[in-house]
Amino acid sequence: MAKDKKRNGQISKEKKKKGLGRGLWSVWAVIVVLFATAAVMTRTGSKIALFANNQTSCHCSSSSQDSVKYTGMVEDCCCDYETVDSVNGEVLHPLLQQLVTTPFFRYFKAKLWCDCPFWPDDGMCRLRDCSVCECPENEFPEPFKKPFHILPSDDLMCQEGKPEATVDRTLDKRAFRGWIETDNPWTNDDETDNGEMTYVNLLLNPERYTGYTGPSARRIWDAVYTENCPKYSSGEICQEKKVLYKLISGLHSSISIHIAADYLLDESTNLWGKNPELMYDRVLRYQDRVRNLYFTFLFVLRAVTKATDYLEQAEYDTGNHEDDLKTVSLIKQLLYNPKLQAACPLPFDEAKLWQGQSGPELKQQIQKQFRNISALMDCVGCEKCRLWGKLQVLGLGTALKILFSVEGQNHAAQSQLQLQRNEVIALVNLLNRLSESVKIVHEIGPSIEKIMEKKISDPSALEFSKWRRMWKSVLALW
Numbered sequence: 402m403a404k405d406k407k408r409n410g411q412i413s414k415e416k417k418k419k420g421l422g423r424g425l426w427s428v429w430a431v432i433v434v435l436f437a438t439a440a441v442m443t444r445t446g447s448k449i450a451l452f453a454n455n456q457t458s459c460h461c462s463s464s465s466q467d468s469v470k471y472t473g474m475v476e477d478c479c480c481d482y483e484t485v486d487s488v489n490g491e492v493l494h495p496l497l498q499q500l501v502t503t504p505f506f507r508y509f510k511a512k513l514w515c516d517c518p519f520w521p522d523d524g525m526c527r528l529r530d531c532s533v534c535e536c537p538e539n540e541f542p543e544p545f546k547k548p549f550h551i552l553p554s555d556d557l558m559c560q561e562g563k564p565e566a567t568v569d570r571t572l573d574k575r576a577f578r579g580w581i582e583t584d585n586p587w588t589n590d591d592e593t594d595n596g597e598m599t600y601v602n603l604l605l606n607p608e609r610y611t612g613y614t615g616p617s618a619r620r621i622w623d624a625v626y627t628e629n630c631p632k633y634s635s636g637e638i639c640q641e642k643k644v645l646y647k648l649i650s651g652l653h654s655s656i657s658i659h660i661a662a663d664y665l666l667d668e669s670t671n672l673w674g675k676n677p678e679l680m681y682d683r684v685l686r687y688q689d690r691v692r693n694l695y696f697t698f699l700f701v702l703r704a705v706t707k708a709t710d711y712l713e714q715a716e717y718d719t720g721n722h723e724d725d726l727k728t729v730s731l732i733k734q735l736l737y738n739p740k741l742q743a744a745c746p747l748p749f750d751e752a753k754l755w756q757g758q759s760g761p762e763l764k765q766q767i768q769k770q771f772r773n774i775s776a777l778m779d780c781v782g783c784e785k786c787r788l789w790g791k792l793q794v795l796g797l798g799t800a801l802k803i804l805f806s807v808e809g810q811n812h813a814a815q816s817q818l819q820l821q822r823n824e825v826i827a828l829v830n831l832l833n834r835l836s837e838s839v840k841i842v843h844e845i846g847p848s849i850e851k852i853m854e855k856k857i858s859d860p861s862a863l864e865f866s867k868w869r870r871m872w873k874s875v876l877a878l879w
Contacts, residue, residue, distance in 0.1 A: 476692060477644070478699045480745040485695060486843045488744045493702075494840050496735050497833035502604060503728040504542055504719040506830060510823050511791050512590060512598045517780035519624065542719035580716065580822040586806055587768055588798035589775035590791065603792075603830065606785055608656070609663035609673075613783035624777055625649060629770040641754050644700075645767050649774065651697025652793060654690040655838040657683040662841055675845075681853040685846050694842065697797075698835040699748035704800035705832060706748065709736045711818050715825065751804040764805065771798060796831025799824040 471482040500506055626632070630646045633639070661680035666672045684690050705712065713736055717728040755764050775794050781787040803818065820828075 470688070471691060471695070475695045475699055477640075477647070478696060478749050479747045480699055482695060484744045485699065485839065488741055489698075489836055489839050490843070492738050492740050493735070493832075494836045496731060496738075497829070497836050500728070500731045500735065501830055501833045503717075503731065504721060504724050505717045505728050506826050507602055507604055508542065508600045509603055509788075509792055509826050509830070510598050510600050511788055513601075513784060513787060514597070515779040518776055519780055520620075542721075544718045544720055581819050582821065583819060585795070585798050585802050585821075585824060587771050587775075587801045588795055589772045589779075590795065601788060606788060607663065608659045608785075608789045608834065610660045610665050610676075611783050611785050612665070613781075613786050617782045618786075621777055621781055622653065624780075625653075625774050629773050629777075639763070641763055641767055644754065645770065647693045647696045648700060648797060650690060651693035651695070651700075651835070652797060654684045654694040655697070655835050656789070656793070658694075658838040658841055659834065677845075677849045678853065680841075680846075681849050685842070685850050686853070691842055691846070694835070694838055698832075698839050699745075700804075701797070701800045701828070701832050701835060702745075703747070703749035703751065704803040705828065706736065707751075708803050708818060708820070711820065712736060712825065715820075749804075755805065768801075771801065792827050793831045793834060795824060796827035796829075799828045800831075803828075 474481050475485065626649070630642070630649050633643050633646055658680060661676045661683060663673060664676035664679065666674050666676065684694075712732060715732075717725050717732070719725055719728075755761070775791075775798060778787060778790040778794055781790050799820065802820075802824070
């Protein structure tokens with residue numbers, strides 16, 4: 402009996418040794434295959450990658466052979482790159498960073514639970530950072546709970562479709578008449594539907610990496626570009642369509658930069674930091690994306706400066722007198738900064754658009770396309786991504802509303818600019834996001850480009866990077 406037990410024990414040990422041997426043999430087999438494959442790739446110059454980056458983008462790439470970098474005038478704008486970087490770094494970015502932390506601009510009203518109007522929502526987000534932390538009712542400012550003044554329908558003078566509706570650079574200077582509820586003709590959301598909307602503290606829900614990737618995320622951008630603002634061809638003469646594409650491309654670039662700038666590097670230790678490779682792959686390697694970022698920044702900045710009289714007189718009431726005085730002071734510093742006014746008095750000239758007999762019809766067409774883009778934000782499968790998508794698209798829609806939906810004081814039939822509180826909050830937060838993206842590109846973009854271009858041109862550096870990824874994958878098998 403004892404001999405049988407001993408024999409069985411020996412057999413068990415032998416099985417364990419054989420099992421361990423087979424496991425080790427499997428690992429070494431994988432290593433051999435990896436090394437052999439890499440060797441073949443090195444010898445043949447094959448473009449097949451073992452660890453291919455499958456994070457595709459919907460942008461059309463520009464020629465990487467173009468050696469001209471970012472100097473001179475920003476295309477279709479009235480300000481040059483050097484001035485933008487200087488004024489943004491010295492004036493705009495510091496002011497905006499303070500402004501968005503004030504109670505008035507900290508809270509954004511959003512409808513986060515909407516059905517996608519185009520397809521079933523199949524988005525999956527695996528990180529806790531995907532969810533939005535909502536504000537309890539006792540947190541957001543008491544004045545925000547009061548009902549808005551609803552503007553009478555006969556007070557809304559719609560100029561769409563009128564052949565005489567040319568764009569003027571000035572706005573009516575009549576006094577601010579209180580926050581109102583009225584739909585934005587450029588966006589899809591019904592902002593008057595308060596029953597389904599909730600306030601969100603933006604400082605507690607920063608725009609950053611959430612893990613929302615894959616087919617669901619790509620389908621959003623595919624639908625945005627292919628169906629609503631396709632990239633214009635080299636022979637395209639329609640300036641308005643170019644503007645729409647560049648605005649969306651610039652916004653897309655800014656979002657990608659923020660994801661790469663605040664990236665989850667190690668989920669196990671909750672380590673966050675910059676992901677320079679992602680920033681390069683998504684934005685920096687494509688010069689048109691960087692240029693479109695600057696264009697979008699100047700476009701939104703022009704909307705803010707055009708609305709100076711309105712924004713100066715608006716009520717920034719949150720119930721805290723000291724905070725509200727600080728907000729008003731920062732707004733005035735932003736609107737009347739002498740350095741900004743001297744360096745870039747007219748960031749973008751909107752008066753050159755919508756000219757000719759087809760202008761009103763073209764405006765309606767592009768307005769419809771932008772509303773579709775706004776509606777697509779309800780299809781975003783990540784709650785936090787949906788929040789920031791809605792905010793920034795509303796901000797862009799507000800800029801379009803300011804520049805193209807209001808007649809100036811030189812017209813006989815004047816129409817006063819009317820903005821919702823939420824539109825102003827979205828506009829200023831969008832300008833801050835773009836300002837921060839421009840600052841990141843200016844300050845660390847060149848060094849990232851230099852490092853990445855050296856890696857691409859140096860085969861040994863690329864091979865070393867491949868070996869590191871291979872070895873990590875092998876270790877994961879143990």
